[in-house]
Amino acid sequence: MQVPLSEVLTLSSVALLVSTFGVVVRRGFAGWLSAYRYQSVVLAGSTAVIAYATGLWEIYAAAILTLVVKAIVIPRLLVRVTESVKDEFKIEANPYVSIRLSLLISALLVALSYGVIHETLISANLDVYALTYLPVSVSLFFIGLFVMVSRRMALNQVVGLLIIENGLFLFTTALTQGVSLIIEVGILADILVGVMISALLLLRMSQTFDSFDMVSLESLKDD
């Protein structure tokens, strides 16, 4: 059975956006992580589609790396590090922006992304992958940023950052058919080390501070 390419592209875009909304609507850390894991699996699939269409082995390799690092290693690492952290530090009970309003804003951000890409890259000769995936990748970027600023928990900032990185990866792959593999590996290594360091910091902060609340992180200022 032959599945038309355009439907595969549309389906994977929808799946990516759904997973991002999953992060927006959930309050608990476990929920965010499973949404992120799901997003990374779909991302690896989308990368494989681009690899199949372009026939470049380097993009296949990037897809496999994405699957291994983002869908397996990073979620496990975060779960292990936060094991000892009390549950009340992992649940966003009182975000700056309510969940309902967050959902609405995220939907607007998706619309904005489609508008931005069609406005700015209209002059460029984009292929079908770029046309489908670029607005999605910019949506991930915007929603990731929004998640970072709208929540109180420090853990949420890591999740927001990871969504931003996923958006970046999709943007890079869709627009330039992947920069060379060695750079992709370098970027992935940076993300991995960054997550490790932030996890280490979180662990230490959970021992020193009373909470992961961003309000408790405002002692340094000019006075």
Added chain:
Amino acid sequence: MALWSTILADLTAGASPSAWSELILTVLLTPAVALAAVTLTHRKRPAEIITVASVVLVVLQTFGLVAGVISKGQFSALGGFLYLDAFGALVLIPIAGVGFVAALYSVSYMGRQYERGVVDDRHIVRYYQGFNCFVLTMLLVPLANNMGLMWVAIEATTLVSVFMIMLYTNQGPMEAAWKYLIVATVGLSLALLGIVLFTYSNTAVSPSAVASGSGMDWTSMSADAKLLDPGIVKIAFVFVLVGLGTKAGLAPMHTWLPDAHGEAPTPVSALLSGVLLNCAIYGVLRFYIVASGTLGAALPSELMIILGLLSMGIAAASIFFQKDMKRMLAYSSVEHMGIVSLAVGFGGFIGLFAAMLHIVNHAVAKPLMFFASGTVSQRYETKVMTEIKGVVKTMPVTGAFLLVGGLAIAGMPPFNIFLSEFLVLTSGFGTGQFLAGSLMILLLVVVFAGFLRHLVPMVFGSPKGPGRAVTADSRPGEDGAGKLAILPMAILVALVIVLGFYIPQPLQTLIRDAVQVFGQGAPP
């Protein structure tokens, strides 16, 4: 001058191009080997010796690379993956030089923290591992031709420096490390978006770049600059400017900087302020060159001027009302990065010359100030400036260094910073930017007043407070700072004074060549 040219000619006569490529690789290998050696020996003393030896070797190899750039122009390694021209070499000098003095100072500063029981053996080893890793990642920035590699290197500098700030597990450093990690990483994500857009617009017009896989190389982008799609380049440059500008401490993206520079161990603060900011602004300027090739210099220059003035303005106000000594120095770094940005925005030969010179001058004066203030706050056991009085009486040598460094950083003649600031102003008024030039003078006056307001009581006030000035290991009138703390400061003081009167011929040549890389403005 003739002597220098002869030495340079002798040095470079026998060397083939491949020798320079090998030197690029060995200068990167040196700190990597040192990192491995520190990890293997895993003890305090060997770690100190290995680190100092490593930075000495880096300095020597940097001299070689600079000599090579002056005689050969530019060269690359690993099939164009790495590349060095005069602009890169100019940024390489502070990395090696400040790396050297910071390593010497580390032995004294961290040694004293060790004696006081603030850190233990494990921390010390971790510190020197981080130090070598930090030097390695910073060296990679000006040596990378592939802009993706440069991004990876800059992001790696963030991670290593966060790791080094986390050495202390108090609340302040951890909060600073967290803010730094999050803000810088988000900023760099924006920068990567911009870099990918630059790459895309380059591969779209240059089939040869696609075929050879060099679409991400700076040499390829700058060669094709005139052909790139202006619409895309405009967006891409704004992304890179905001993203790398965050890392360079340009306002309004500077919010993480005073925390991180204020809470890091002092030698690391010196590296962060004196070197890492240069690496980030270097990245901005590489894309400034490409963008002004595509769009013309007008729009990119305007953006640089606006960000420059904004940085100077925010820094001036914060310096004036500051209480914490290290935070004041951190804001001063925001100010000086603003001046570099402003100088590039003014443009022309003098503006760019001044920008390059200011990068070097700031890298000399700021570490001096961090070292002096670190030694002083170890003695007084506080960073609050109103509690530090009469340093020149309690610590005569360090007090004098603090005074010279403070006057220099505030822009007092005849020290080096004055010279480059004067050149920036000359270029501003020379290119008809009267409003920006006048604002710059005004802000410089505020900074100067702010610095003197804090500096004079600290240096000349009468020492007060029982036990504050006289600690167990030192008496009034005896400096108390170890030889290894005095030596790096003395080197920097000498440079601050000498560079105020005269720029050595090789440095002048290098800066001239670096200005040529920008491709605008012939020398007068």
